[in-house]
Amino acid sequence: MSVMVPFNPVEPFLRSERMPHIWCSGCGIGTTVNCFARALAESKLPLDKVAIVSGIGCTGRVAGYLNLDSFHTTHGRAIPFATGLKLANPELTVVVYSGDGDLIAIGGNHFIHAARRNVDIKVICINNFIYGMTGGQVAPTTPVGATATTAPYGCFERPFNLPYLAESSGAVYVARWTAYHVRYIAHSMAEALRKKGFSFIEILAPCPTLYQRRNKLGDGLETMRYYKQHSVIRHGANTRDLNLDFQGEITLGKFVDIERPTLQQTMGQRFRQVLRERYAG
Amino acid sequence: MPAATTGVKARKFRGEVFITEDRCKECGFCIEFCPPKVLEFSKEFNRHGYHPPILVNEAGCTGCDLCGLYCPDFAIYGLRVPVESPAATASAAGVSPLGNDASGVERVRQGGGI
Numbered sequence: 187m188s189v190m191v192p193f194n195p196v197e198p199f200l201r202s203e204r205m206p207h208i209w210c211s212g213c214g215i216g217t218t219v220n221c222f223a224r225a226l227a228e229s230k231l232p233l234d235k236v237a238i239v240s241g242i243g244c245t246g247r248v249a250g251y252l253n254l255d256s257f258h259t260t261h262g263r264a265i266p267f268a269t270g271l272k273l274a275n276p277e278l279t280v281v282v283y284s285g286d287g288d289l290i291a292i293g294g295n296h297f298i299h300a301a302r303r304n305v306d307i308k309v310i311c312i313n314n315f316i317y318g319m320t321g322g323q324v325a326p327t328t329p330v331g332a333t334a335t336t337a338p339y340g341c342f343e344r345p346f347n348l349p350y351l352a353e354s355s356g357a358v359y360v361a362r363w364t365a366y367h368v369r370y371i372a373h374s375m376a377e378a379l380r381k382k383g384f385s386f387i388e389i390l391a392p393c394p395t396l397y398q399r400r401n402k403l404g405d406g407l408e409t410m411r412y413y414k415q416h417s418v419i420r421h422g423a424n425t426r427d428l429n430l431d432f433q434g435e436i437t438l439g440k441f442v443d444i445e446r447p448t449l450q451q452t453m454g455q456r457f458r459q460v461l462r463e464r465y466a467g
Numbered sequence: 468m469p470a471a472t473t474g475v476k477a478r479k480f481r482g483e484v485f486i487t488e489d490r491c492k493e494c495g496f497c498i499e500f501c502p503p504k505v506l507e508f509s510k511e512f513n514r515h516g517y518h519p520p521i522l523v524n525e526a527g528c529t530g531c532d533l534c535g536l537y538c539p540d541f542a543i544y545g546l547r548v549p550v551e552s553p554a555a556t557a558s559a560a561g562v563s564p565l566g567n568d569a570s571g572v573e574r575v576r577q578g579g580g581i
Contacts (some may be wrong), residue, residue: 193485194485194487194535194541194544195532195535195544196535196541196544197541200541205490205540205541206489206490206492206515206540207540209539209540210492211492211493211494211517212492212494212495212539213494213539214539215539216538216539216540216541217496217536217537217538217539219539219541220535220536220537220538220539220541221536224536366500368533368536368537369536372536405494406494406496407494407495407496407499410496410499410500411499
């Protein structure tokens with residue numbers, strides 16, 4: 187049936203001329219972008235005051251598809267770029283939208299230090315357990331036992347527990363969802379957009395072409411069904427207990443929501459104290 | 468589909484879905500997660516060789532827009548349209564529920580380009 191399409195509500199947030207996008211059929215990244223568009227609409231932020239920064243990778247393409255001021259940085263450097271952006275123009279709401287490989291492996295050091303300093307940026311990490319765009323190499327999030335192109339006998343290294351890493355580094359908002367939990371994602375993203383400080387949302391998403399196919403886990407839809415059946419929502423759970431096993435149970439929820447002075451505030455306070463009237467900020 | 472048909476009488480709104488067929492990549496999320504299960508794969512192909520979804524039970528659609536929230540390709544969305552006035556359909560559909568203008572309409576009608 188050919189239905190005339192009057193208007194898609196997410197269209198104002200997209201660069202429509204770039205559609206269809208490069209993401210595979212069954213990939214969860216587009217679903218999270220949909221949620222982000224709705225969170226932006228709900229937050230009622232003026233769109234010219236929102237900037238989006240991403241690194242390299244499949245998720246890194248988000249910056250190119252959203253109709254916001256955006257920057258596609260070099261691999262792993264999304265957070266330092268976003269930090270500079272926020273410090274130079276504190277009016278902006280700066281969102282870092284990137285994948286697990288970019289944020290946690292190559293940009294891992296930037297990630298922990300931005301959390302430690304409590305830079306006022308919102309970090310959305312799409313975790314598909316693998317390096318997608320570069321050909322399915324093992325990542326620091328690949329669960330023990332899962333195979334990848336560079337781990338043909340299965341991964342034997344302990345993966346990062348991202349909410350625990352974020353909390354222990356100093357993040358003020360930490361949540362984890364899967365691509366199946368769309369309403370929760372949209373709500374969580376809207377909360378993070380309002381929050382002052384380093385907010386971190388991990389979203390598990392299927393990579394049907396590399397992770398799921400290589401591990402014989404079916405397609406994207408099959409993975410979404412798995413998320414539906416094996417997820418437990420435990421708000422406020424201890425982030426220590428959130429390790430992800432290969433095809434095990436997934437604990438979701440909002441784990442951390444605290445207040446702490448941001449980098450901008452502590453810096454201003456210190457400089458005013460020392461420099462007094464010589465400090466212009 | 469008993470759950471879908473019993474609610475129709477009392478409803479003040481009916482649901483409509485709008486599909487940009489050429490953007491669809493046949494992942495099946497909209498069909499699987501539609502609460503009243505009113506969508507199915509079409510027999511037709513789109514220009515990239517995928518089967519886009521088709522609304523098979525118009526009365527059952529509630530316009531909840533969960534298909535729109537799930538669609539990774541921004542190819543489908545649902546809308547609630549008041550039942551009483553058929554004239555309101557077009558105007559309600561032309562205005563985004565998110566309160567934005569309709570500047571994207573023309574681009575969407577043309578379908579996607581690579």
